[in-house]
Amino acid sequence: MKIAELDTPVLLVDADAFERNVARMAELCANAGVACRPHAKAHKSPQVARLQMEAGAVGMCCAKLGEAEVMAAAGIEDLHITTPVVGASKIARLLEAARQSHVSVVVDDADNVSDLAAGAQTAGLRLDVLVEVDVGQGRCGVPPGPRAAELAGLIDGHPWLHFRGLQAYHGLIQMKGDVAERRAAAAEALEKAELSARLVREAGLEIEVLTGGGTGTSAIDAAAGGLTELQPGSYIFMDTNYSAIGWEGAPAPPFENALTVLAGVLSRPASDRAILDSGMKAISGDGGAPRTVEHEEAEFRFAGDEHGQLSFPGEAPLQVGDKVTLLPSHCDTTVNLHDRFIVTRGDEVEDVWDIAARGRSQ
């Protein structure tokens, strides 16, 4: 089947660009001697996870327990949940997932440590736990300093828990446009992580894993060498926001746009305007409006949940029934709107990958 024959709106993955992205990140990590644990929040698809594992990833990150459950059920080995899992019912589910796959989880709270220990004991399963350190994002995590060592000691004191290391992720610096500023911010974050790590070691505990980083700081983190493991997500697909930032040593981003939404023209209410069948339920707007690949001059505006409006400076070169390709501004939130990726090579459809963990926000 040809791409042009697909019904719209539909989410497309360009297999050539995707494969190059997977290989580039795998190579970047391998050359630096850093483990690659890509973040599944970007794709929510066990089929994509399997391809990343085949390229050398040591395991996958999951933002939510629901994502980890889907990955574990699909046989993806070694999952790390990058958000605390809180409450008895979720902890019971976590331990159920840990029967199917190796699962580790972050904590930043002493009561949560006790709850995890009680759950692990009841389940008869030893659980790997990492302490999250807030290295600047102001989200979850203990502040840099002695608190990480205190929590690590608590974890170590529970026979059903195993202290594995620290997570130090700073999302707010990933898209800093200027590379030098991004490098300086990453160095500052790493300093905070290393301070906490030093105090943990001085308390007599081993840090097997210091995990963090994203697509934007991947080359910087790999070169700096402080993190033992990187957790990049967006690099496999990219989006217009990520492509627009400055990239180390290269005029172009090292990762290519591989994700698009094919949209159809529903109406042409004025000579300079076309209405598309793709609105907020087909492509996300949290990162701004998408770009139209074939018509750089066109301005996209969301015209509701199901409609998009394309305005042209002159006559719109489109007719009802035509198709246009939209580049998302934010890949993760766009993926979460769809049930499957249609994988393409050239102008042909090659495969279909289920987005099995789409919507699994619990």
Ligand SMILES: Cc1ncc(COP(=O)(O)O)c(C=O)c1O
């Ligand atoms: C904890 C954590 N690690 C890694 C990532 C991946 O970041 P990126 O998609 O920028 O590569 C995210 C993204 O939000 C994250 O929350």
